[in-house]
Amino acid sequence: MPQGEKIAHLLSEMVRIPSVTPAQAGPRSGTPGEAKMTQWVTQQLQSLGAQVHHQEVLPGRHNVFGLFHGQSNKWLGVDVHMDTVGVEQMQGDPFDGRIENDRVYGRGSVDTKATLAVCLNLLQNHPNKPLPHNLLIAATCDEEDAARGASAMARWLKDRNMVIDELAVAEPTLCAPIHGHKGVMRQKYRIQGVAAHSSRPELGKNTITAAAKLALAFDAENHRLNQLTPTPLGHGTLTVTTIHGGVGINVVPDATEFTIDRRVVPGESAEKLADQCLQLARRSTELPVEAENYLMIDAFYRPTQDDFIQRMAQWSGQSPATVPYCTNAWAYTPATARQCLIIGPGSIDQAHGAVEWVEIAQLQKLSDLYTRWWEIKP
Ligand SMILES: [Zn+2]
Incomplete structure (x- = not known):
């Protein structure tokens, strides 16, 4: 074959294991969360001879780390998230994993179980042989919600004084290396005021x-940001x-209550x-303001001169690029991953929608890369 x-076929098997991120679970999700995928990945990695570790990130939700010891001191790593977005908006059976028109269909096929299938297949082709370099396969949780699996993995690496020399974070990039x-x-925010009859507004404290x-103050701040010298990723907004x-x-x-992005x-x-x-919010009003933080993700940016990025660009025939969406790569600084990029088969255009698929040619392409x-023999 x-x-x-x-x-x-490996990918299709994984698509048939639902792993909708719990915050997006609905009546069609099957059992939400990564638990079943965690079990499946653990079995796969163990059968391939990996040393397997579990890290509980949130109750019942784990990162799975498979370590393969190689012949050099170098550590290569892949962060591939196991969770998917919700399926309520999907046409047909979201988990059928059908193979049709040279594509694999279903939730998670392109985002991002595809990379895990590529890794497992490569390892299956090299049974009982040490790899040239050490390899960490990290199957992470929670990427589609708050990317807490990635920050937990960064902590796990720090706790072990482990630094990955070259880390690839999986997302659909059409196999182009993404560096930022x-x-x-x-x-x-919640602003607290005092209610009163609207005929006597002076007795109340109006939170609207x-x-x-506050909204005008934030708008002015956005305007100020836009006047700053742009970074390689443009302006903050x-x-x-x-x-x-x-x-x-x-x-x-x-x-x-109001929210900001x-x-x-x-x-x-x-x-x-x-x-x-x-x-800034508290300076804009004398009424009490409380804040609740929802998402805290730093920018990801690595110079295109990094030799890992250069090599991938050369092999894939595509220039390093940046993307508008967030990924797990934000969590890895040079202290945990000396070099880091984002790469994966298929297009982000097929992710999160009513129909999700990945081309088999793209799976093959990532496998070649x-x-x-x-540095294994094909
Ligand atoms: Zn993804």
């Missing part, structure tokens, strides 16, 4: 008026995205921005 077809993307920080001042407040047409509103560029820290945004990267 040609390699592409073998990978396709913005991060994101999302916050929800306060929220309007700040957008007010939702607002909810008020209980009746004749009542001074005593509580208003702050895109983070290299040199900024999502955590510090969360503090700064809250301070990894064969060169891992």
Whole structure:
């Protein structure tokens, strides 16, 4: 059987194991979470001779690490997330994993079980033989929600004083090496006021008026960001995205909530921005403001001169590029991954939609790239 077809069958088997990220679970999701995939991946890695570790990231949700000891001191690594987005919007059976028209269909096929299938197939082709280099296959959880699997993996590496020399983070990039993307920080604010009859507004404290001042302050901040010298990933942005407040047409509103989305560029820290945004909110009104942090993801950026990126670009015939979406790569600094890039088969255009698929030719292409990267004989 040609390699592409073998990978396709492995991938199809994985698509049939639902692993919808719990925050997006619905009536069609099957059992939500990564538990069944965790079990399946563990069995696969053990049968291939890996040393397997589990890390509980959230209750019942694990990262699976498969370590293969090679013949050099170099550590290569792959971070591939096991969870998928929801399936309620999908046409047909989201988990049938059918192979048709030289494609594999179903949720997770392109985002991003494809890379795991490529890795397992390559390892199956090399039974009982040490690889030229050490290899870590990290099957991570929670990427589609808050990417907490990746930050947990970075902690796991630090705790072991383990530094990956070359780490590939799996996402559909049409096998082009990606060296940067913005991060994101999302916050929800709650402004507390005092309710009163609207005929006597001076007795109340109006939180919608306060929220309007905050929204304008954030808009001014966005304008300021846009005037700064752009980073290699452009400007940071700040957008007010939702607002909810008020209980009746004749009542001074005593509580208003609103959310912001702050895109983070290299040199900024999502955590510090969360503090700064809250301070800005508090300066804009005398009413009490509380914040809840939703997502804290720094930008990912590595220079295109890195030789790992250069090699992948040369082998794939595609220039290093940046992408607009966030990935697990944000969590890895040079302290945990000396060099890091994002690469994977298929297009992001086929991810998260009503129909998801990956071309078998793309699976084959990644397999060829990894064969060169891992320096194994095809
Ligand atoms: Zn993904």
